[in-house]
Amino acid sequence: MEKVEMKRYLITSDGTVIAGYGYGSPVTGYGELVFTTSMTGYLESMTDPSYVGQILVFASPTIANYELRKGVMESDRVKVSGIVTRDAHINMPAGTLGLDFDRFLRDEGIPAIDGVDTRLLVRKIRQGGVLRAYIADDPQGHSDFPDPMSENLVARAVDARGVKNIRGKGERRILFIDLGSKKTLRDMMLEHFSLIMASADSDLDAIDKYDAIFVSNGPGDPDHPSLRPVVNFLKRNIGVKPIFGICFGLQIIALAYGSKTYKMKFGHRGSNHAVTDGNRIYVTTHNHGYAVDPDTVRDFHVRERDINDGTIEMIEDGMMMAVQYHPEASPGPHDTRWFFSEMRRRTEDAAKG
Missing domain, CATH: 3.50.30.20 (Carbamoyl-phosphate synthase small subunit, N-terminal domain)
Structure with a gap:
């Protein structure tokens, strides 16, 4: 060469x-x-x-x-x-x-x-x-x-600012808080929902007529001061609307519940990370340098962990579900695509009361 x-x-x-x-x-x-x-x-x-x-x-x-x-x-x-x-x-x-x-x-x-x-x-x-x-x-x-x-890395990561409505294949509307989302994630979400895309600096409280809230992946420290308005918005909506998140989104949601995050020694980045719920092992794609501190978990259940180091990989309660890995990715298998179907089911259940 x-x-x-x-x-x-x-x-x-x-x-x-x-x-x-x-x-x-x-x-x-x-x-x-x-x-x-x-x-x-x-x-x-x-x-x-x-x-x-x-x-x-x-x-x-x-x-x-x-x-x-x-x-x-x-x-x-x-x-x-x-x-x-x-x-x-x-x-x-x-x-x-x-x-x-x-x-x-x-x-x-x-x-x-x-x-x-x-x-x-x-x-x-x-x-x-x-x-x-x-x-x-x-x-x-x-x-x-x-x-x-x-730095405020989220501001550098997002391709589009403000609020935008995107029609998808589903009737339910999701408030998609974009902290630096991947195109594949947006495409996968549109297979199941219609989206109200909103950047972190949007007036989230002024947005209405949606069925659930989703927090995307993104770069940097989830506890950065620039993201506190998003954390506070989620706090106000715990138990009010279904809340979902992926990767960085899981960390932001955990902060809204009162947990803390920490910077990992070298992070998880790659397409061969194994996680387990105690019964089944999933091969997943990761890209994160921060994680939820297990000693500060409160008001939610930890459902999955990383096999190698025990990092929290999935959290949930009655109206919240979030994963640390990327279910929209294709590390070989599509083991975790069930996340989107489960998200749709929970959103439908909540909408029906």
Whole structure:
């Protein structure tokens, strides 16, 4: 494979400097350094709004070894701050996007570095926790590492602001609070409901004529001050309307119930995470760096947990249900698509009184 003969560096907050080959945009990228274990879906990952503020390390050695297909993009543009790869096929013939991987990232303004021992980097993150990092052409002069999670990342993640009605296949209307939702999630919701899409800065109390509330995935710290109006809105609606959520949405809902969240050591990102309800094991897709503190659970039941570390994966009560993973994703099986049918059933039951 042809490599771009341009040195580029990954500079991390613990003082590590890793040299590699530069491709993509010749700009400096900065963000929280995280990794995904997914072996496929590289374009879906890069365009996932939950990655805003982060540099993405692909644990799988070979990336971009199949063509770019526009239809799988999860948002209008690449959301990551940078890409780290071991063996990227940067000049792979163009797919339906009409661009090879290198040109695509250049046009998107995203810097990337190749030739990195990404598995060594993954072990480093797993042992010491997430790092903050720069991707730059010059290894010098990068001593300031501010916390990207302190920013209002949701505002950067959402493609459309305000309130918009979208007709779906279902008669029931859902108030869909968009904190940086994936296209696949919106499409799946429209298979079951009609949606009132509302960004986090909307006047949620002024919206009416809906049957349930849904809180989407998104990036950053769920306890960020910018999201308190959403948390308070949910508090006022506990027991009033059915409430549902996915990923970041679960964490926001838990905060509304009075629980707390915490930052994970290195998070869960990938398409091979096993969760269980005690009877059945589901293979699921994850993308989150925060989780609900199990010691602060109140007024809801924990139904599912992660098999490896016990992270809370599903919460519910009589009028609320939320999962930490992504049931709209396709990690191989469609084990958790039942979430949407159950959501529809609960919404119908509530509407009938």
